[in-house]
Amino acid sequence: MSGADPIWLYRTVRLIRRFEERAIELVRSGDIVGGIHPYLGQEGIAAGVCAALRPDDVVAGTHRGHGHVLAKGADPGQMMAELCGRVTGLNRGRGGSMHAADFAAGVLGANAIVGAGGAIVTGAVWARRRRGEDLVGVSFLGDGAVNEGMLLEAFNLAALWRVPVLFVCENNGYATTMPVADAVAGSISARAEAFGIRASTVDGQDPAAVHATTAAALARMRADGGPEFLEARTFRFDAHHTFEHAVRLDYRSPEEVARGRSRDPVRIAGSRLPAAERAAIDADVEAVLEAAVAQALAAAEPDPATALEYLYASGLTARTGGG
């Protein structure tokens, strides 16, 4: 990943944007079962943060995790196949949207439990550093997650043990339908600062700004070893989850949505490139996704006889459910 490279940043936000749009189509067509939590509007954060990472660094994502997985370098075709539940998927069709993982790319997994990733990535970074590797980790989390005790405990461990994890809070103003102001007493940054963790704030809609702030934090972290916190202010352009396309939930006014959508990370990153370059990237991204979707849909579904495969790493075989 070439750092602040505006081409990489634009390509990445564009890739995530179009990936999500294609995925939503596949939800509509029934090829993706169970729906997704679209990352639309928040692409600048995954792109900006991951632009500052090295391949050996690790990230833990969230339920709204596609952007993190893609920006960290997972293959879009395997990712799409995973969403479609195919054997060629990143997780061989066993994980789906909320558990997509790519250990080879340093993605410890999206995670369906809010607030769970922080301690996991802290442990992973600590264990690898004990072996002499000098990686860092990123824990992505939503504004809702800062109310989870398990995450606050993870802040404590990372700070005490000086584990270099960047906790990136994607503050999109809501936990599902719960406004931040109704859910977070005090402030988001103060939650980290209470543990002696340095906190920064950044405009999450500007991928270059996210990158710059992240890079500065990572430089400090790589130098002295402790965790940091980054609050990226953002806006979720679409539904909390695609089920909201069918069931209207009343919590954001049309005006608020229009205002939020007016600051578009894809447009902001694109405006920094010449139109021709942008068009070339767009075309390339379309081709990548066209192939991704085609490959995903062409791939085999898993054999039901293998439903319990991978249940135990030790090779233990579970008793089946009888009959």
Added chain:
Amino acid sequence: MSGADPIWLYRTVRLIRRFEERAIELVRSGDIVGGIHPYLGQEGIAAGVCAALRPDDVVAGTHRGHGHVLAKGADPGQMMAELCGRVTGLNRGRGGSMHAADFAAGVLGANAIVGAGGAIVTGAVWARRRRGEDLVGVSFLGDGAVNEGMLLEAFNLAALWRVPVLFVCENNGYATTMPVADAVAGSISARAEAFGIRASTVDGQDPAAVHATTAAALARMRADGGPEFLEARTFRFDAHHTFEHAVRLDYRSPEEVARGRSRDPVRIAGSRLPAAERAAIDADVEAVLEAAVAQALAAAEPDPATALEYLYASGLTARTGGG
């Protein structure tokens, strides 16, 4: 309770002190099974805080809970009977040291799980205020508890919903053998302040100072309804738990213990009374405890046939373990 009355304060710290010393004797004699977490040295906190409470206010205690229960007004005889597992005990012998409760006196219970009381007392206060009662609550907690996610979540609820709970952190420097500095990143007060909760600090060895600081906090809380936090610096004079009398754990130097014991809340409170008055109180406390111990030891043990009594408030009868 007569507020800052130095007589009440001295009597209370002295009562707790001697109660604990008698209880330790009963642990040694085998009349109290399982041991206790002595409150020795920390008496000034329970006394000073409870002096500022009204009878209808509620408190939730800790594993080191005898002081809270006594200072809030539970009968020492019933409390001692509870520690001895007798039917005349506060909990009819079902709870013991770590679960002693006296709902009539506003004691929701000592609690064997560190960090658990905060949310419970918050809910209790909220529910009673919804009925128009204007009580407040106190959640006692140790320095170790501020590392428990569930407690930090409780800070959030109390602050968001403006429930008047005073979180009183008895910072005795250790969680069992773990020094605060090794366990608490940032600072203890900052943990509460992060949630917008006002925090004060007080010398926990001076019952009058604890009372004054508590009274000021409660006045603000009764006026505007939100929670507050109070860190009381203190020192545990004896073992974490009486098992330490048998098994030596190496974590505090003799010098540190001597230094800590030099500031004794009983002596401090006592120095504020004329010697004769102090002696009269001492004699009275001795008499109360003599009677408490005698009554406890004379009381019946529960009938094993009633082992499952009170298991279900609904009257449900559990299947027994067979045979």
Added chain:
Amino acid sequence: MPRLSYRKALNRALADELARDEEVFLLGEDIRVAASAVTAGLLKRFGPERVRDTPLSEQAFTSFATGAALVGARPVVEFQIPALLFLVFEQIVNHAHKFPLMTGGQCAVPVTYLVPGSGSRTGWAGQHSDHPYSLFAHAGVTTVVPATPADAYGLLVSAIRCDDPVVVFAPAAAMELRAEVSDPVPVPLGRGRVHRTGDDVTVVAVGHLVHDALAVADELAGEVSVEVFDPRTLYPFDWDGLLGSVARTGRLVVVDDSNRSCGIAGEVIATVVEQVRLQAPPRRVTRPDGAVLPFAPVLDRAVQPGRELLRHAIAHVSKDG
């Protein structure tokens, strides 16, 4: 007769109890806008003090409910995902459940924990598809799994009125059911229901699987006469009701959507064979041991107990003897 959906039945039970008793209030995530639809209309009718949206602080709000219950309130706590019960297992089992005995009867903890959409919600995968009712039956917390709209209403009402904590699992696979229900009434906890009488074999089915059991019983009607017993409450279990049925049929199959080992199906078999001599070895159809639901729909389905396996079990039990 008016048709009532399962989801609406839960909604109506909440509304009726909120209206009947000022001490009832609701806590949960996104319940104001009624993301699960179970709380639809309640904010408007009862206001934000009694329909309280919570931050994502499950442990604290579960114990907040305990505290409120200790002083006489009757909270109903909605959980969006069955796995959230894992997150608050300590708060329910070690606190809410234990308070009455530990305090020697000084208090009660009448809290209802409601999971609308338990079990597999196809496509929600590993961490959102558990059916952990057997865990609560082990802990001894009253546990109900209504199969029908009428029972959804009646058991939820009884749960709210119960002086002990009660966990209500509303299986995702039952949430869209509809049935003719004129005037729903409370259903006593701890009482099973024979949905269909039969002479040859008793099938105990839990939650949504009651409907599968009934379908299979209908299919097999010519060959074997199946009695379908729905315990409705898993703890306390209606042992008398079940033993009466099995004493007549002499044969037993249990179908249940939780993991096999130490699940409710095993408990049913154990308790029955301790007391009744069966004419053939009993069988159970469950999730596998240690099941984790894989994402791909074909795999997700393969891990759940289905009609095919149930037919097989019935055939086996009927033949043997």
Added chain:
Amino acid sequence: MPRLSYRKALNRALADELARDEEVFLLGEDIRVAASAVTAGLLKRFGPERVRDTPLSEQAFTSFATGAALVGARPVVEFQIPALLFLVFEQIVNHAHKFPLMTGGQCAVPVTYLVPGSGSRTGWAGQHSDHPYSLFAHAGVTTVVPATPADAYGLLVSAIRCDDPVVVFAPAAAMELRAEVSDPVPVPLGRGRVHRTGDDVTVVAVGHLVHDALAVADELAGEVSVEVFDPRTLYPFDWDGLLGSVARTGRLVVVDDSNRSCGIAGEVIATVVEQVRLQAPPRRVTRPDGAVLPFAPVLDRAVQPGRELLRHAIAHVSKDG
């Protein structure tokens, strides 16, 4: 032969594995000073990087262990109280257990959770006296309950070497046992042990109750020939071993210190009767349903399965038929 205490056996297993494999490290509360004695001497020998005292942040340090394991470490997490497993139930069951399947085999989670002093520690009362092994057997997490010093050593070693999460319950009532053990060796997970052969009835006993079963078997030696089977691992259970025993004796009693409903005793009975025709109805001796251990010692004891009830169950099973 040298005598080895159960507690020392655990200590030695930890020391041996720390010495053998750099990836092994310990996490827990007060383990540096070895409050439980199980980690005695290890700080000095292996240093604070590998013997890590944690703050009271059980959820985070449990998931910290998961994360470390995901990248190849082999953490052992000590819990001071069995109920702390309730507090981290989500982290173990919903994360550590599920990671391999959910990721399609991309990882393993070799974590050992060690509870030295599970079950009743007389006088510690309601919240410190649970024996929640059946919960983990239900979840499908490998669960061991060693009964003897040799097994404590051997099973803990195997747990640490296992590529899946393993919960090790060391019953408080077994911690002070001593036995002659010359050279302790690994004991395979999932393999039971016949402690005493017999012809008339198989008694399955878990953990410290193995010793009660042996004592009762000795007492009854003149009247009934009792075989004592110790599963050692509750999940995965050694069904072949047990079925072999029961096929010979034709009679079954199970004694186990967890709650009755959905406990391991019920599972044993269910699995056996699905496959073996017994000569008499089986029996189990357990804690009551929903047990909460009251404080007073006489009550605490009354709630635990004891020899009297076991004798009664054996008598009943032997007579019937």
